[in-house]
Amino acid sequence: METAIDSVITRKLIENTISFEEYTDLVQQLFKEDRTTNEDNRPDMLEYTKLNIHRTSKWIKRAKISEGLAQKLKNFPNRMIWLVITEGWCGDAAQSLPFIHKMAGLSDNIELKLILRDQYPEVMDEFLTNGSRSIPKLIALDSETLEVLGTWGPRPKEIQEVYMSERANPEIENKVASENLHLWYARNKGKAMQEEFMQLLDEWKKNEPKTGNR
Numbered sequence: 001m002e003t004a005i006d007s008v009i010t011r012k013l014i015e016n017t018i019s020f021e022e023y024t025d026l027v028q029q030l031f032k033e034d035r036t037t038n039e040d041n042r043p044d045m046l047e048y049t050k051l052n053i054h055r056t057s058k059w060i061k062r063a064k065i066s067e068g069l070a071q072k073l074k075n076f077p078n079r080m081i082w083l084v085i086t087e088g089w090c091g092d093a094a095q096s097l098p099f100i101h102k103m104a105g106l107s108d109n110i111e112l113k114l115i116l117r118d119q120y121p122e123v124m125d126e127f128l129t130n131g132s133r134s135i136p137k138l139i140a141l142d143s144e145t146l147e148v149l150g151t152w153g154p155r156p157k158e159i160q161e162v163y164m165s166e167r168a169n170p171e172i173e174n175k176v177a178s179e180n181l182h183l184w185y186a187r188n189k190g191k192a193m194q195e196e197f198m199q200l201l202d203e204w205k206k207n208e209p210k211t212g213n214r
Contacts, residue, residue, distance in 0.1 A: 052094035
């Protein structure tokens with residue numbers, strides 16, 4: 001029987017998702033029209049979108065998946081959907097999505113599908129982070145049943161703790177906290193994120209019939 005959290009993700013919703021390539025094309029096309037993905041077209045949001053187009057392009061070219069993770073992805077035995085909630089103006093999404101795209105591309109059993117946060121508030125509200133609509137949020141689903149196997153996001157745990165601590169510190173301006181965050185992404189080059197996915201893939205693997213293996 002479906003739980004309440006599963007029921008917001010339907011087969012119809014999955015059919016209406018977009019691919020990573022469609023998403024990046026959409027963000028770029030809207031930006032050319034001075035628009036953002038959620039139609040918050042203020043100058044600062046457009047500037048964030050411009051920065052994120054650059055960040056995404058950079059990581060598509062430079063992101064490297066570790067040998068160990070690549071092997072684990074290639075050998076992943078179960079069919080999954082990675083449903084990612086995102087928006088074009090989101091800096092964390094621009095830093096993480098290219099890695100998620102490359103990871104999914106290494107497995108024949110993983111489909112990457114994207115939805116925009118503000119088009120699907122009912123989905124976002126089931127996957128909040130400490131009560132907030134933080135993105136990107138990856139929801140790992142069983143391809144057949146759409147059972148929620150687990151989630152990841154909005155950013156690697158290592159920097160999440162630092163960033164939230166800086167945001168809560170009245171002596172640190174939000175702008176400085178954000179600059180520190182993106183400097184960390186540039187220096188870390190996706191390593192912390194990939195270490196988390198090494199563990200998550202084991203957690204998301206559906207148990208086989210009793211074979212003696214754990």
